[in-house]
Amino acid sequence: MRFRHPDGSIVHLAYCTNxxxxxxxxxxxxxxxxxxxxxxxxxxVPVLGVGLWLANTLADRLANSSDALNRLKQALARNNLEVVTLNGFPYAGFHDRVVGKKVYLPDWTESARLDYTLDLVKVLADLLPDDASYGSISTLPLAWRVPWSRTRDAAARDAFNRLENRLAQVEATTGRRIRVAIEPEPGCVLEMIPQAAHWLTPYSGRSLIGLCLDTCHLAVQFEQPVDAFAVLARAGVEVVKSQVSAALQIADPSDPAARELLAEFAEPKFLHQTREYGGPGVDDLDLVGELSGHASWRVHFHVPVHAAPRPPLTSTTDVLDESLRHLVGGAHPLTHHLESETYTWSVLPSAPKNQQELAEGIAGELAWLRGRLVGLGLEEIK
Structure with missing residues (x-):
């Protein structure tokens, strides 16, 4: 889906196929x-944006086989779909029975992560519509937080410097501007906006490497959007892309009804980092007994933005709304790529029973977001 901002530029909205x-x-x-x-x-809509997730083996095949890439292009064209962004965070096995911390492997200290990302760069340069101002690829925030060291940080920095050089070469030779965006996430080396802004400062003003702002992750860390955007502005770090999503919220963890409903979201497939307001956090829902329960909790569980969870549970759509105002509600957009990334449909307490129900749910989220964008003064292009 495309929207025209009042400044005349195009803002893209897609859903992530992970x-x-x-x-x-x-x-x-x-x-x-x-x-x-x-x-x-x-x-x-005449054209729907999809934020493709391509596992490493498929990315390698598409990057090295024109026949395979043409088959993908034909499928996109046949279904009136376009691609301006890729999700390069999961490497493989994102729908294994248990994903957990495997999603952070390989990390940015390993050559396989750079190789995978370079394959994605090549593929996106071919898929990008001719009139798109740039393409974006989101990636993990270096690694899970442990183990980490100066040596590992230096290895990650070297990988990103090599990536930056390759991105510049691609732009010079193909005219396609591909940008890579680090996505802060709870529990990782870069989990909060100030950490990410500091690490990304060497790339400020050069615009090919920047930030992917996930509004679910922002909310889980109890970061205020106004503060986060101020930090990024001072550092000169650009928001290349934003994943517009909502986290699960428990206002009163001491409420037995809330705890009973929360238990329905404790599933083994994905990691659900949980944070307590003003206090510590834990790395998954099955560890919340370690928290005091004296203040509200937020959980890294991407819940549908258009459908509130059963009370007394809520979601962080207020953080999402405020973030959207900063992202696209000003005189000029801070990013032109928005992506709905609710990958947890299959593990929701009331999961869709079939493909039609899943499609209706994804469409419901995109329609909700469309309403927010129009309310901020953007015009849908049909």
């Missing part, structure tokens, strides 16, 4: 023909 389990080309094409096509029809 909600789908396919990791090979046939599977990805099937998901485009199926769920993605259904989402577009539900929304009744």
């Amino acid at each position: 909600v789908h389990p396919a990791e090979d080309l046939d599977g990805v094409i099937a998901q485009l023909n199926g769920c993605s096509s259904l989402v577009r029809k539900e929304l009744d």
Whole structure:
């Protein structure tokens, strides 16, 4: 979906396909023909943006086979889908029975992470629409927080410097501007905006490497959007892309009804880091007994933005709304790429029963976001 900002520039809204389990080309094409096509029809839009997730083996194949890449292009065109952004955070196995901390491997100290990202750069340069101002790839915030050291940090810095050089070469040779965005996440080396802004400062003003702002992660850390955007502005770090999502929230963890409902979200597949306001945090929902329960909790569980959880649980759509005002509500957008990333549909207490229900849920989120963008003065392009 495309929107025209009052300044005349185009803001893209897509949904992230990491909600789908396919990791090979046939599977990805099937998901485009199926769920993605259904989402577009539900929304009744001429073109739907999809933020593709490509597992490492498929990224390698697409980067090195024109036949494979053409098959993907044909599937996108056939279903009136476009790609301006890729999710380069998960490497593989994102729909294994248990994902947990595996999602942070390989990290940015390992050559496999850079190789994978460079494959994505090559693929996106080919998929990017001719009229798109740039393409974006989100990636993990270096690594899980332990183990970490100056030596590992230096290795990650070297990898990003090499990446920056390659991005500049791609732009010079193809005219395609591809940007990579580090996505802060609870529990990682870079989990809060000030940490990420500090690490990214060497790239400020050079614009090919910047930040992916996930509004769920921002909320889980109890960061205030106004403060986060002020920190980024002072550091000169650009928001390359934003994943517009909501976290699970428990205002009163001492409420037995809230704890009973919260237990329904404790599932083994994904990591659900939990933070207590003004206090410590734990790395998953099954550890919340270590928290005091004297202040509100926020949980890294991406919940549908358009459908509030059962009371007394709530979600952090207020943080999302405020973030959107900063991102696209000003005189000029701070980013032109917005991506809905609710990958947890399959593990929700009331999960969709089939592809049609999933498509309706994804379309519902995008429609909710569309309403917010129009309310901020953007005009949907049809």
